[in-house]
Amino acid sequence: MKDVIVLRDLEQIKAISHPYRVEILESFKEEPLCAKQLAEILGEPHAKINYHIKTLLSAGILELVEEKIKSGIIEKYYLPVARMIVIDKSILNSSNDNIVQTLNQASISLFEKISDDFYRAAENNEIRSKHLRHYNEFYLTEDEAKEIMDILNEKLYEILENKNRKDKEGVRPYNIALIAVPDVRKEKNISKKSSK
Incomplete structure (x- = not known):
């Protein structure tokens, strides 16, 4: 796994502009995970996980690293291609409406993820004024x-x-x-x- 991937393609940015895909990417640590494990971690249906994995795979943000046969079924194990995802500065400065709209959607997805983390921490009495x-x-x-x-x-x-x-x-x-x-x-x- 690389340290950083720089997204230069609109399709890659669209792939991460869904809050659920951000959640999937953040579920990985250092070890590869299969769709079944991701479904358990996120408490979501296996089919939903598979759909989003395919999108991340085709965008080159997730990669297949191993296949194992368990009880006659092939389990595919994935890892993000990098620990950190960065959007290329030239794309960030674009005036193309389609790119701007996609960047806005990616920003909204990230903000929704941050909001979810904040509310989870607040519900567990983990928010302190020194952190905000x-x-x-x-x-x-x-x-x-x-x-x-x-x-x-x-x-x-x-x-x-x-x-x-x-x-x-x-x-x-x-x-x-x-x-x-x-x-x-x-x-x-x-x-x-x-x-x-």
Whole structure:
């Protein structure tokens, strides 16, 4: 398994723009899994898992790594082709409506996954104020917002560079989301006031 795959193809981005496929990809650790195991992990029907596996396979995001015969049935074992999926910057800057719509759908899927993780943690009393930050009404250019995201991303990877982090005492898995979202509602209110 590679460390990173860079998606440069619209079909690949469409393949990850479904929240359920993100869930499937996040179910993998280091060991290959078959559709039956994924169905058990996610509590979903085997047929549903197979459908999404086929989509991820054809997009080159998931790969078949082994086949085993159990009780006369061939079980196929899969792994993601990389630990991390990144969308190519040239695609992110596209003005093509079809690409923009697909990127928006991928972003919504990711946000839905983050929301599910958040609600699950909240239901288990695992949300602490020290883990949650919300900054609002900052007036930034697009470039400034991107610069902030890049700096935070760089700092996160600087902390995570140590490959043996799982062995460190007190370490537990966290999902960290960095989101810079334009406040369209306030922007519309400002436009209304300035046009009067």
